[in-house]
Amino acid sequence: xxxxxxxxxxxxxxGWDRNGITRINVPVYVANLADVINxxxxxxxxxxGISFPCIGAPFQQTEDGNYMVTCQFEGPGSSIGSDDNITxxxxxxxxxxxxxxxxxxxxxxxxxxxNATEKAFQINMPGTQKTTVALKNGxxxxxxxxxxxxxxxxxxxxxxxxxxxxxxxxxxNIFESVGSIVSAPPSIGxxxxxxxxxxxxxLKMSPKLRRRGSVVEVTEEWMLSGPGGWNADVYAKGQxxxx
Numbered sequence: 645x646x647x648x649x650x651x652x653x654x655x656x657x658x659g660w661d662r663n664g665i666t667r668i669n670v671p672v673y674v675a676n677l678a679d680v681i682n683x684x685x686x687x688x689x690x691x692x693g694i695s696f697p698c699i700g701a702p703f704q705q706t707e708d709g710n711y712m713v714t715c716q717f718e719g720p721g722s723s724i725g726s727d728d729n730i731t732x733x734x735x736x737x738x739x740x741x742x743x744x745x746x747x748x749x750x751x752x753x754x755x756x757x758x759n760a761t762e763k764a765f766q767i768n769m770p771g772t773q774k775t776t777v778a779l780k781n782g783x784x785x786x787x788x789x790x791x792x793x794x795x796x797x798x799x800x801x802x803x804x805x806x807x808x809x810x811x812x813x814x815x816x817n818i819f820e821s822v823g824s825i826v827s828a829p830p831s832i833g834x835x836x837x838x839x840x841x842x843x844x845x846x847l848k849m850s851p852k853l854r855r856r857g858s859v860v861e862v863t864e865e866w867m868l869s870g871p872g873g874w875n876a877d878v879y880a881k882g883q884x885x886x887x
Contacts (some may be wrong), residue, residue: 650674652688653712661811662744664729665859666721668694672713673706685715695719718857724810733806734835741800743792747871756792765792800870805829805846808863814853815862823846823883825874829866843873848882 651673672688674680685698695806696719703713723729744763746752757770768774769790807829826846849865 648684650679650688650713652691658717660721660723662729662731663808664721664724665810665856665861666696666719668717669695670694670715672715674711674713675813677711680711680713683713683715685717688715689717695858697857718859720810720812720859721747724812724859729809731806731808731833732831732834734810734832735804735805735806736801738799739802740797743796743798745800745872746798747876752792752800756790765790765795765806767793802870803868804849805814805835805866805868806830806863807831807865808861810856810859810861812859814860818851818853818862818864819882819884820884821882822850823879824848824881825876825879832866842871844871845873846871847874847879 653671653673656668656670658666660666664874669694670688672683674683680701680703683701685701689696689698693887694717696717698715699718700716702712702716703711705711743749743752752758755770757766757768759766760765767790824847826848829846829848832846846866846868849867851865854861854863
């Protein structure tokens with residue numbers, strides 16, 4: 645180990661991620677914990693010709709009593725902003741929704757005998773006689789003949805579409821139309837969702853912004869509506885665009 649500390653060692657490593665953000669890890673040796681705390685990472689970056697800020701510096705003590713600090717620099721790679729460095733994600737779900745929200749509820753309610761007062765399906769199918777079952781204690785119990793008796797919900801398809809990318813600055817229009825309806829998010833076609841006629845549409849959700857060194861990581865989201873679509877009176881315009 646050289647007597648002059650801090651000492652920038654060999655063994656730097658790093659790379660860039662799928663969004664084009666570059667990370668460079670540089671090992672630096674210092675004499676004591678005070679030097680760890682007061683390490684001038686800006687001077688180290690300048691000495692190495694790195695224009696990225698240091699976003700972390702984990703350290704560990706070595707066998708000779710010194711400390712090795714791994715300076716982690718992050719910033720934009722040469723491919724940042726390229727279409728090849730955009731991550732698209734389709735997160736599909738099956739949620740439990742109230743049976744009354746089913747798009748065919750009127751026909752289901754008529755066929756299976758929905759009681760609007762009790763908000764429940766009756767125990768027997770409409771037009772059938774009540775069936776009872778004798779119990780060992782001498783009493784009897786009504787036997788349910790309605791297959792939807794006790795059913796309060798159904799499984800409904802839903803999904804959230806995400807677009808994640810890195811940018812040198814926060815996009816100036818990132819909050820435009822948040823909370824408003826769109827017919828389809830950009831680039832959703834690559835996931836080959838069915839294109840049959842439907843009332844479904846999409847709602848632009850709030851974005852997620854994360855600062856990583858000198859880069860901003862942006863995630864935009866759109867949520868698919870239920871079968872009836874998002875209500876245009878409720879979601880008529882962006883929620884940050886005034887009344």
